[in-house]
Amino acid sequence: MAFFLGEESIMAELVGAVTKVTTGFLEVNAISIDNWGFKLFYKWTTSLLVFCSVLVTARQFFGSPIQCDAGAARGGIEQNVLESYCWMYSTFNIPREYKGACSAGDQDTNLNTIVYNSYYQWVPLFLIFLAVIFYLPRCLWLLWEGGLMKFFGKGTTTRFIEDQDEKREKLVQFFCRNIHNKYNIYFCGFIFCEFLNFIIVIFQFYLTHRFLHSRYIDYGFKVWQYYLLPPEEQQMPGVINPMCYTFPRIASCDYWRWGTGGQQESINAICILALNIINDKVFLVLWWWFIFVSIISFIRLIYRGIQCRSAFIRYQLINMRMNRYFKKSSKIRKIEEFVCSCKLGDWFVLYQLSKNLNRPFFMDFLTALSVRYTDKNQCAEDPEETGGDNLVTMLLKPSYTTQDSTKEPGKKGDNDDDDDE
Structure with a gap:
């Protein structure tokens, strides 16, 4: 037994x-x-x-x-x-x-x-x-991403969110202070990893061709x-x-x-x-699978180039995810103005957040951010930081998954939800 x-x-x-x-x-x-x-x-x-x-x-x-x-x-x-x-x-x-x-x-x-x-x-x-x-670009992106999405998603991905107003205000302040006009390199890093995927699938064709005489x-x-x-x-x-x-x-x-x-x-x-x-x-x-992913990768690179050139497409991508909430919003003009005028790095972070955060909460967050940017101009960048982070600065940034970084937005350690880690 x-x-x-x-x-x-x-x-x-x-x-x-x-x-x-x-x-x-x-x-x-x-x-x-x-x-x-x-x-x-x-x-x-x-x-x-x-x-x-x-x-x-x-x-x-x-x-x-x-x-x-x-x-x-x-x-x-x-x-x-x-x-x-x-x-x-x-x-x-x-x-x-x-x-x-x-x-x-x-x-x-x-x-x-x-x-x-x-x-x-x-x-x-x-x-x-x-x-x-084929897994190397993923490892590289994990290093560069640094846990940013996990930081924003802490306590904000579930259907019911406690202290929504407080968390929204903390994230808005954090975005204005640490993300706004500083994360173009974040977006460029992701595009580089996508390009690296395309190069790898072409390289493996050559490598396999040589391997099989x-x-x-x-x-x-x-x-x-x-x-x-x-x-x-x-x-x-x-x-x-x-x-x-x-x-x-x-x-x-x-x-x-x-x-x-x-x-x-x-x-x-x-x-x-x-x-x-x-x-x-x-x-x-x-062979057929590699042909398929190489075509998909090439199309996505072209699409990414068009995306970088068109603010209208970038706005519509977020609109497709949030269409039901955009129709109900009275601040839609301010949201559109903010999304179309923000830099590529800001837009990419927002688009990634729209896939992870609770959608009503993200809508409130985006609305507050847009109002603050268009009306109060409280997201104005520092003169020395308008160019965005360079690669060295980004790699030296602390990971957002660390315990200390969870206290960054509000600077109020006693009120932070440390138990959510």
């Missing part, structure tokens, strides 16, 4: 740990500091790459990655030794007269050098490496063209199956060993690369 209770306890802890990690990674009920386009890279692409890396190592589903046949010489060969050797040193150079499928007839006839396929054993690690690269750059398009052909045309001489060309399932191996007379002898073996029945499909899915 105690044994089963122990097993249940371990299983419960394991499930809890997995749930916690998954919730954290998928950002369930978390503050949003980016957008859906950004998440395509660091969340969905990274998850896809890790899943594919695990998939290609699942021998229980696809069997041994390589199996070799040495023909008449197999009686005096240790099979495990042969397969281990051929897994490292098998080649694509199969005799042209070999009639097996996905082999000689599908290989490049102009190969002047021996091309080894040993890089397949590095596929899982290569996919993990790509996943790490220059057989990948147009892989997905060629596979699509091949399977559009009628079955009888696919079997015609000279028609190459791109999946067999890039990921052949038959390999040749010249195994050298010491013979009975003390001389070296070569044994030629034909090997089945069973793992390639999943490799070809994994990299096909990745």
Whole structure:
């Protein structure tokens, strides 16, 4: 009985740990500091790459990655030794007269050098490496963002907010003192991370192309063209199956060993690369996915440039999120004037806040900020700070998630909600 209770306890802890990690990674009920386009890279692409890396190592589903046949010489060969050797040193150079499928007839006839396929054993690690690269812009943005959204969202994201007037006034004062006309670099940092996402997806195409011996750059398009052909045309001489060309399932191996007379002898073996029945499909899915995210990333960069040039579009983006409240507001003119005239950094912070804060509370906050700016001009910047923070200043800013920073807005430590941390 105690044994089963122990097993249940371990299983419960394991499930809890997995749930916690998954919730954290998928950002369930978390503050949003980016957008859906950004998440395509660091969340969905990274998850896809890790899943594919695990998939290609699942021998229980696809069997041994390589199996070799040495023909008449197999009686005096240790099979495990042969397969281990051929897994490292098998080649694509199969005799042209070999009639097996996905082999000689599908290989490049102009190969002047021996091309080894040993890089397949590095596929899982290569996919993990790509996943790490795709997550780097997220790490960089986490560093630059510094917990600003978490600071603003402290106690203001739930449906019911205590002491709304006091919290709103604190955040308005904090925005005027620390954000207004000082956060253009914050917005530029995010655009740089978006641009870095685009550069990474282009770079990985080149990297994967080199990793697969220059057989990948147009892989997905060629596979699509091949399977559009009628079955009888696919079997015609000279028609190459791109999946067999890039990921052949038959390999040749010249195994050298010491013979009975003390001389070296070569044994030629034909090997089945069973793992390639999943490799070809994994990299096909990745090829189309990378094309998709690269197009999305490019479109978003163009859209971001238009956004920077048009105050009207920036206002409409907030209006789309707050349309129901904007229609009811008597201060809509002041809000529009403020949003259209504020700098890019101010607008970006406000737009991010509109995605995280309780919407009625954000509407009150934006209204108070707009009235203060247009009527009282209490958000006027200091003469020395009109240019915004430079990169060094931003990196030296303390994180807004620290305990001391939660007391910054109102300068009233006794009245702050320290228990909300």
